[in-house]
Amino acid sequence: MKKSVVTIADVARHAGVSVSTVSYVLSGKRAISQTTSARVHASIRALGFHPHAGARSLASNRSSVIALVLPLRQGMHLPVLMQFATAVVTSARSHDHDVLLVTADEGPAGLRRVAAGAMVDGLVLMDVEMHDPRVPTLRQLDRPSVLIGLPVDWTGLTCVDLDFHRAGAICVRHLADLGHREIALLGAPEVVYQRDTGYAHRTRDGFLETAEALGLSAVAQPCEEAADAVKETVTALLTEHPKLTGLVVHNEAAVAHVLDALRSEGKRVPEDMSVVAICPDELAERSHPTLSSVQIPADEVGRQAVELLMAKLNDREPPAITLLPPVLTPRNSSFPVRITGIRS
Amino acid sequence: MKKSVVTIADVARHAGVSVSTVSYVLSGKRAISQTTSARVHASIRALGFHPHAGARSLASNRSSVIALVLPLRQGMHLPVLMQFATAVVTSARSHDHDVLLVTADEGPAGLRRVAAGAMVDGLVLMDVEMHDPRVPTLRQLDRPSVLIGLPVDWTGLTCVDLDFHRAGAICVRHLADLGHREIALLGAPEVVYQRDTGYAHRTRDGFLETAEALGLSAVAQPCEEAADAVKETVTALLTEHPKLTGLVVHNEAAVAHVLDALRSEGKRVPEDMSVVAICPDELAERSHPTLSSVQIPADEVGRQAVELLMAKLNDREPPAITLLPPVLTPRNSSFPVRITGIRS
DNA sequence: CGAGATTATCGAAGCGCTTCGACGATCAGG
DNA sequence: CCTGATCGTCGAAGCGCTTCGATAATCTCG
Incomplete structure (x- = not known):
């Protein structure tokens, strides 16, 4: 034979x-x-x-494979993950690349293994945290990579993230469209506004600027994460601004406490108070009532990430940060303001 | 440098x-x-x-990568898919292999690409249909593979599937435990019992044998999929067996119609009639009430698939068919039988 | 019409690794 | 003490592909 x-x-x-x-x-x-x-x-x-893929990769020093590093074990919202993975695979294929699936819980060692062994030409990392332990490793590796999420120090990296400025803006616009005239932002804890890359600032700026442009009365308030601190903040806010009817919450940890606090203040959501959150869909859907919220558009993220990676593979240096337009999903926590007069 | x-x-x-x-x-x-x-x-x-992975693969003719072919676009129940993917990646890693993610919608060409190019040592295909167009291709390829699901002609293949005999049995046992004494199986359409590999038979046999062993009165009934045909079947069944209190439905398409039919016959679920389905969790959870159901244990399937593939890669020839123990998830459609006498 | 540019093709040198056969050196048994 | 095994190591031959000159052959234009 x-x-x-x-x-x-x-x-x-x-x-x-x-x-x-x-x-x-x-x-x-x-x-x-x-x-x-x-x-x-x-x-x-x-x-x-x-x-023969191996021969090709040996001779050309290119494998035509990219690594997709996913937090497979974690409690992430699965549908979003899948949507993202699908987008990555599809995009990669359209650039004649295949996708190697790596679990995040292999940690930095996993990255090193696939990258140093020339198994992949580049990496896409999902769910990158602010102080992600994989980032230093990534810097050492010579392979190009794209991160989903924004680590604190993103110099020399390529990151894709939500455009928080627009996220803030879109929330305001949503509330304005529903007729709300006096709104507030419950943001990140004070400390976050000081350190970090200012995604909290960006949201706040978008919020305030848009409110001003639309002629709304708006106040932005940092917000701690502990239940009683939240309650205090909410109470104070309601006292100082009794005519408040719209609330934007940009603080995952505090969302549930905010709802509790409103309830205990006698404010029904959404009848007395409309709430819009900036948080994962998962959280928005678990809440009662379900929250109108702004979330990252998964397949656009996947597509973008691959495009950026391909650019780097072709020796183009894309911007360090790519911001994606936020998408607001209306759910049951926002409602037209109850009107006493006549309104068009 | x-x-x-x-x-x-x-x-x-x-x-x-x-x-x-x-x-x-x-x-x-x-x-x-x-x-x-x-x-x-x-x-x-x-x-x-x-x-260097490429050099290694070139010299040794082994890539230490397996392909995972997933129906990423389809309306499958995502969490199950992820669970499965996770299990595959984890198992593969424990055998020192990596996983290349391939979408099912690349079809046979996708398989050929990754297999013929020696990119992967073997393949795991999820969601294989009875007459799956990829099966002939798979036969031509020299790479070993494992299929999740049972195509009609599985000679020479390695397949993992649910143990339908035990699935039938476990449903009966569940109903018996709840005190039901007279039960019925609504199965696949008549034609399915004739052609195909007899998974319908296997369920029925498991159902009947277990009922007999437990001393229950049991009847198995094929069931068409159209709404009116289902209604007719259900009505006839209830007429002939007025004391029926437990129903096992092994027919995805008919499940909803069965519930409708019961309702229109004045039978409340689960108060008057307990229903257990053999269907994807997704369907069971969408139904009203949610259905107690038997479903494929995703991570066990993933694990098994990889084990079998590794066996083949090491020149051991595993059984053509591996059947996995079914798992019954109790939900809101099954209930202890209402009793008139005294029961321990 | 001829010099230089361009086009189409070839040969050969690797890419980094595995694996086979060979070869001393050490060991066990009679 | 000699003879095979066995052990530990080495050198070299590929694995199938890309890519870098080199070489004709053809074209272009002053």
Whole structure:
């Protein structure tokens, strides 16, 4: 029995050309005449030739595979994850790349393994935290990567994240559209406004600027995460601004406490107070009532991440940070303001 | 600047041994003395050596990667899919393999691409249909594979599927435990019992045998899928067996119609009639009331699939079909039978 | 019409690793 | 003490592909 695997040499022989010619036909890196190219393609088809990925990667130092590092174990919202993964695979394929699935719980060692072994040309990391332990490793590795999320120090990296400025703005607009005139932002804890990359600032600025542009009365308030601190903040807010009817909450940890606090202040949601959150869909859907919320558009993130990675693979240096337009999903926590007068 | 990538030759030089010795230290395929081995390992660590995956795959004809073919676009129940994917990745890693993610909608061409290019050593295909177009392709390919699901013709393949015999049995036992004495099975349409691989038969046999063993009065009934046909079947069943209090439904398409039919016959679920379904969790949870149901245990399936694949990669030929123990999740459609007498 | 540019192709040198055969050195048994 | 095994190591031959000159052959234009 002959060797079962068809090699490029077989194709070359069959087509009556040299091995290198076949290679150039395949890669298009040198001009090849129409006739030769056609003949080679015919031979390829006739023999059922598929280039050996390993040989290719050895010779060219390119594997045409990217790593997708996912937090598979965690309590992330699964549908979003899948949507994201699907987008990554689809995009990658459209760039002729395959996707190696790596679990986040392999940690930095996992990255090193696939990257240093030249198994992948680049990496996409989902769910990157502010002080992610994988970031230093990533910096050492010579492979390009794209992060979903914004670590504190993103110099020299490529990150994709939600555009929090617009997220703040879109929340205001949503409330304004529902007729609310006096609104507030419950933001991150005080300390977050001081350290970190200012995503909290960006949300607040978007919130305040848009409120001003739309002529709303707006106040932005940092908010701690402990239940009683939240309650205190909410109470104070309601006392100082008795006519408040709209609330934007940008603080995952505090969301539930805010709802509790409102309830105990006798404010019904959404009848007396509309609430819009900036948080994962998962959280918004678990809440009672379900929260109108702004969330990251998963497949756009996936697509973008791959585009950026491909750019880096082709020696283009994309912006360090790409911000994606936020999407507001209306749910049961926001409601047209109850009106006493007449309103168009 | 020197070459940035550390090769096995660098390690050999650093350790003062030959290249082949380093290779043998790594693979363990030949005896190496303790001292040499230690020295080599030290050099590997000192230099930060990671073997080049492509070179390795080229020389050894093994990539240490398996393909995971998932129906990413489809309306499958996402959490189950993720659970499954996680199990596959974790298992694969424990066998020192990585996982390449391939979408099912690439079809047979996708399989051919990754398999023929020696990109993967083997494949795991999720969600294989009875007449799956990928099966013929899979047969041509020389790579070993494991299928989740049972195509009609599974000769020469390796498949993992739910143990439907036990699924039937476990449903009966569940109903018996709740005190039901007279039960029925609404199965697949008549035609399914004739063609196909008899998973319908297996469920029915498990159902009938267990009922008999437990001394229950049981009847098995094929069931069409159209709403009116289902209604007719249900009505007839209730007429012929007025004391029926337990129903097992093994027919995804008919489940909703069965519930409707029961309702219109004045039977409340679960008060008057307990229902247990054999169907995806997704469906069971969407129904009203939510259905006690038997579903495939996703991570066990993933684990098994990888184990079987590894067996094949090591030239062991596993059984063509592996059946997994079913798991019954009690929900709101099954209930202790209302009793008129005294029961322990 | 001829010098230089361009086009189409080839040969050969690796890419980094595995694996086979060979070869001393050490060991066990008669 | 000699003869085979066994052990530990080495050198070299690929694995299938890309890519870098080199070489004809053809074209372009003053």
